[in-house]
Amino acid sequence: MPGILAYGSYLPYYRLARSEIGAALGTTAGPGARAVAGYDEDTTSMAVEAGRAALAAAGPDSAPEVVYFATADPAYADKTNATAIHAALGLDQAALAVDMAGAVRSGVGALRAGLDAAGAGRVALVLLSDVRGGLPGSGDETGGGDGAAALLLGDGPGVVAEPVAAASATAEFLDRWRLPGQSSSHVWEERFGEQAYLPLAEAAVTDALKAAGLTAEALDHVIVAGTHPRAARRLSASLGARAEALVADEVTPAVGSTGTAQGPLALAATMDRARPGQVIAVITLADGADVQLWRTTEALTAYQNGRRRVTVADQLASGQGQVSYPTFLTWRGQLRREPPRRPDPEAPSAPVSHRHEDWKFAFTASRCVACGARHLPPSRVCVKCHAVDQMVPERLADVPGTVVTFTVDRLAFSLSPPVVVVVVDFDQGGRLQCEMTDVDPTKVKVGDRVEMTFRRLFTAGDVHNYFWKARPLAAAVEKGA
Amino acid sequence: MASRGIRDRVAIVGMGCTPFGEHWHKGTDELLVDSTTEALGSAGVKLDDIDAFWLGTMGSGISGLTLSRPLKIDYKPVSRLENMCATGSEAFRNACYAVASGAYDTAMAVGVEKLKDSGFSGLVGSAPPNDGTTAPLTAPAMFSLLAPAYAAKYGVDPDEMKEVFTRIAWKNHHNGALNPRAQFRKEVSKETIACSPLVAGQLGIFDCSGVSDGSAAAVIVRAEDAHRYTDNPLYVKALSFVSGPAAGPIDPDYDYTTFTEVVRSAQDAYSQAGISDPRAELAMAEVHDCFTPTELVLMEDLGFAERGFAWKEVLAGTFDLDGELAVNPDGGLKSFGHPIGASGLRMLFECWLQLRGQAPEARRVAAVERGRKLALTHNLGGAPGQCVSFVSVVGSEPSA
Numbered sequence: 001m002p003g004i005l006a007y008g009s010y011l012p013y014y015r016l017a018r019s020e021i022g023a024a025l026g027t028t029a030g031p032g033a034r035a036v037a038g039y040d041e042d043t044t045s046m047a048v049e050a051g052r053a054a055l056a057a058a059g060p061d062s063a064p065e066v067v068y069f070a071t072a073d074p075a076y077a078d079k080t081n082a083t084a085i086h087a088a089l090g091l092d093q094a095a096l097a098v099d100m101a102g103a104v105r106s107g108v109g110a111l112r113a114g115l116d117a118a119g120a121g122r123v124a125l126v127l128l129s130d131v132r133g134g135l136p137g138s139g140d141e142t143g144g145g146d147g148a149a150a151l152l153l154g155d156g157p158g159v160v161a162e163p164v165a166a167a168s169a170t171a172e173f174l175d176r177w178r179l180p181g182q183s184s185s186h187v188w189e190e191r192f193g194e195q196a197y198l199p200l201a202e203a204a205v206t207d208a209l210k211a212a213g214l215t216a217e218a219l220d221h222v223i224v225a226g227t228h229p230r231a232a233r234r235l236s237a238s239l240g241a242r243a244e245a246l247v248a249d250e251v252t253p254a255v256g257s258t259g260t261a262q263g264p265l266a267l268a269a270t271m272d273r274a275r276p277g278q279v280i281a282v283i284t285l286a287d288g289a290d291v292q293l294w295r296t297t298e299a300l301t302a303y304q305n306g307r308r309r310v311t312v313a314d315q316l317a318s319g320q321g322q323v324s325y326p327t328f329l330t331w332r333g334q335l336r337r338e339p340p341r342r343p344d345p346e347a348p349s350a351p352v353s354h355r356h357e358d359w360k361f362a363f364t365a366s367r368c369v370a371c372g373a374r375h376l377p378p379s380r381v382c383v384k385c386h387a388v389d390q391m392v393p394e395r396l397a398d399v400p401g402t403v404v405t406f407t408v409d410r411l412a413f414s415l416s417p418p419v420v421v422v423v424v425d426f427d428q429g430g431r432l433q434c435e436m437t438d439v440d441p442t443k444v445k446v447g448d449r450v451e452m453t454f455r456r457l458f459t460a461g462d463v464h465n466y467f468w469k470a471r472p473l474a475a476a477v478e479k480g481a
Numbered sequence: 482m483a484s485r486g487i488r489d490r491v492a493i494v495g496m497g498c499t500p501f502g503e504h505w506h507k508g509t510d511e512l513l514v515d516s517t518t519e520a521l522g523s524a525g526v527k528l529d530d531i532d533a534f535w536l537g538t539m540g541s542g543i544s545g546l547t548l549s550r551p552l553k554i555d556y557k558p559v560s561r562l563e564n565m566c567a568t569g570s571e572a573f574r575n576a577c578y579a580v581a582s583g584a585y586d587t588a589m590a591v592g593v594e595k596l597k598d599s600g601f602s603g604l605v606g607s608a609p610p611n612d613g614t615t616a617p618l619t620a621p622a623m624f625s626l627l628a629p630a631y632a633a634k635y636g637v638d639p640d641e642m643k644e645v646f647t648r649i650a651w652k653n654h655h656n657g658a659l660n661p662r663a664q665f666r667k668e669v670s671k672e673t674i675a676c677s678p679l680v681a682g683q684l685g686i687f688d689c690s691g692v693s694d695g696s697a698a699a700v701i702v703r704a705e706d707a708h709r710y711t712d713n714p715l716y717v718k719a720l721s722f723v724s725g726p727a728a729g730p731i732d733p734d735y736d737y738t739t740f741t742e743v744v745r746s747a748q749d750a751y752s753q754a755g756i757s758d759p760r761a762e763l764a765m766a767e768v769h770d771c772f773t774p775t776e777l778v779l780m781e782d783l784g785f786a787e788r789g790f791a792w793k794e795v796l797a798g799t800f801d802l803d804g805e806l807a808v809n810p811d812g813g814l815k816s817f818g819h820p821i822g823a824s825g826l827r828m829l830f831e832c833w834l835q836l837r838g839q840a841p842e843a844r845r846v847a848a849v850e851r852g853r854k855l856a857l858t859h860n861l862g863g864a865p866g867q868c869v870s871f872v873s874v875v876g877s878e879p880s881a
Contacts, residue, residue, distance in 0.1 A: 342601055342605070342619075343601060352611055356612040373732075375731060376731060383728045383732050406626070407628075407629075407682035408681065409619055409621075409681045411602065411619040411680050412617050419617065421622060423737065431732060433618070433730045434616050435616055446630070446633050457617075
């Protein structure tokens with residue numbers, strides 16, 4: 001049966017303590033912290049990172065033939081964002097890549113479409129990514145979180161979870177909304193949404209359990225996600241599921257509610273520790289209610305022990321960057337600060353970016369077949385042996401490297417100065433001078449191990465400039481590599 | 482095939498140099514009129530006596546009209562050229578070749594830059610439309626990459642490195658304080674330099690050259706004609722210019738402790754000039770101290786210090802005004818200021834003053850009085866691992 005071949009998650013490095021919000025605004029914002037996408041991240045770049053994790057775990061024989069990208073916060077309107085993800089993942093030109101953008105419910109649609117594709121014999125990559133926020137002091141700001149998840153769906157012996165049953169309940173009501181171009185949502189009175197959601201959720205759960213021939217007590221893990229936390233809590237209490245099954249979502253309490261990614265991230269975390277043959281329910285309350293029941297397979301154990309996989313727990317643990325509330329507001333464009341006395345960055349040129357798509361997006365370098373020297377960016381003439389047009393392309397996105405020298409540039413333009421720039425020598429050859437991110441500028445040193453990460457360097461002239469940066473090599477990756 | 486040079490075939494017979502600094506009251510046109518008028522006066526000629534012009538500017542104007550319009554040059558050839566921070570030297574080199582070729586009897590090289598009208602801090606470049614993948618390094622950040630690499634290679638700890646950089650800035654400020662044309666004419670204490678706000682890496686604001694406006698010019702004639710203009714011309718012994726493959730940022734064999742382009746251009750220039758031991762033969766050197774680590778590494782690349790030992794020589798005062806080999810006696814880019822297109826010719830202007838005994842007494846280089854007759858200028862553009870480099874040697878006497 002078709003199902004999940006692999007999954008990947010991405011949680012950003014930064015956390016904002018809710019107490020920071022409370023202290024700044026003179027309010028009570030609750031305990032804990034929310035995950036914050038870096039100043040150089042957006043839903044597109046985070047989806048790339050989650051997608052890389054899923055594809056790395058899946059191995060080379062599962063190239064996606066369709067890519068569905070869902071987000072409530074697309075980086076571009078009137079331009080597909082999934083194409084940048086498709087390019088950054090180095091996928092085949094023949095693969096379809098489309099957005100399902102608009103609202104959290106779009107994530108449900110992307111997953112359903114992915115399962116349909118898998119049922120039709122194709123490999124589908126479903127990407128769910130969100131940057132959640134709202135006006136300063138709003139519940140969306142304090143309770144939201146940023147992150148991404150990826151599910152690779154297809155058929156074969158490697159399937160780690162199969163869909164058991166699904167059910168939906170759709171209704172039109174005004175719980176939350178915003179007009180295109182607005183950066184925060186309006187929400188209706190909380191109790192209205194609660195009473196609208198609960199009957200829909202109960203209907204969908206009943207339908208799904210009936211289709212699966214299961215009772216609520218038979219569920220091993222229950223994840224309740226969605227845009228209405230109060231309704232989600234009430235539903236959890238009234239489901240009739242076993243108490244131990246209801247603690248399945250350890251991600252949301254740690255990072256906040258991540259929109260389209262919330263359910264899939266909790267699913268990923270659950271699968272990291274689930275046993276074969278267990279039933280996992282993912283319930284999503286977003287403009288209706290949707291239930292997806294999964295059953296894990298015997299292949300899950302081998303998957304969990306697989307090489308080069310960063311678990312959700314690893315990512316939760318590596319979220320070490322603390323961001324202050326003023327910095328958070330600055331990154332979100334809600335606090336305009338005095339810029340450095342330097343010219344604004346210039347928008348990248350569309351024709352040049354298109355000519356260099358393999359380099360800019362896929363991080364594909366070249367290697368000289370005459371002498372073996374690697375070139376970043378690709379070059380026609382070899383710097384070592386001067387051979388002309390003797391190059392083969394070589395994608396280096398997953399090759400780690402070592403810092404040769406570095407600097408901390410306090411003059412260069414950045415939304416988050418200072419800019420850390422490193423010279424990286426890649427394992428098995430090649431060198432690049434690039435920005436380093438997700439790092440304390442005072443901790444960088446010669447010899448540091450780094451890996452590449454896809455980022456939005458800056459936005460100029462309403463053009464997002466995507467490229468790769470170095471970041472500290474995850475301990476789990478170094479160990480497995 | 483060989484680089485043969487034009488040793489002693491042309492000579493400088495007049496020079497001019499504006500004060501460098503923040504010329505809020507003068508534009509590019511006024512600076513050009515100032516420097517060329519002084520150079521013509523120094524050579525005792527009129528504008529009409531010059532047969533051809535080479536104008537170097539990185540961004541203060543395009544085409545020969547940038548010079549011919551303010552000077553009202555009557556229908557003569559004017560070439561405008563650019564080679565990053567080595568632009569002024571490039572103008573000089575081309576003017577020298579024009580005279581050496583016999584095409585013209587007299588030529589003028591002019592360099593100018595008007596930086597302070599942009600309103601930005603530091604240098605501002607403009608790149609052609611691109612794919613946005615190049616790391617956004619400012620100039621100080623690019624040169625600060627030298628520091629951790631040099632420290633790691635030679636086992637110098639970061640505090641010692643900072644002391645070395647501070648010593649270089651302190652020396653150049655000391656020299657500049659003695660120079661009425663310099664942008665910064667004040668001694669600066671080592672403590673002030675060391676504690677200045679960080680700009681990039683270990684570099685503070687006092688490790689950076691001055692952003693300034695200025696212009697400098699030289700009149701060049703055939704060597705055999707030189708004594709018609711002056712009793713003490715400056716003979717051009719060597720001109721070397723090198724542009725590299727920009728291998729540093731892509732080749733793991735480059736270690737960020739040297740400028741290969743400088744090593745090559747120095748070798749070429751020494752060979753043209755017949756110099757075998759620059760430290761023992763040169764009276765002084767004007768080098769491209771855009772940032773303090775640059776001057777440190779240049780001491781090794783130009784053969785003034787052994788590899789890995791320049792930092793000790795700097796601390797020992799070897800390159801001080803009264804040291805064994807005076808480096809940047811006029812204050813250098815650090816203190817004289819760095820109006821890009823003018824800097825290469827400004828370096829020659831100090832050689833012109835020192836070798837001919839016209840430098841103010843307080844900063845006169847003792848080696849000249851002891852009989853040394855050669856001076857070197859070094860000018861580079863770009864960044865570690867990817868630069869253009871120029872080296873010239875000039876002398877106060879024709880070779881025997």
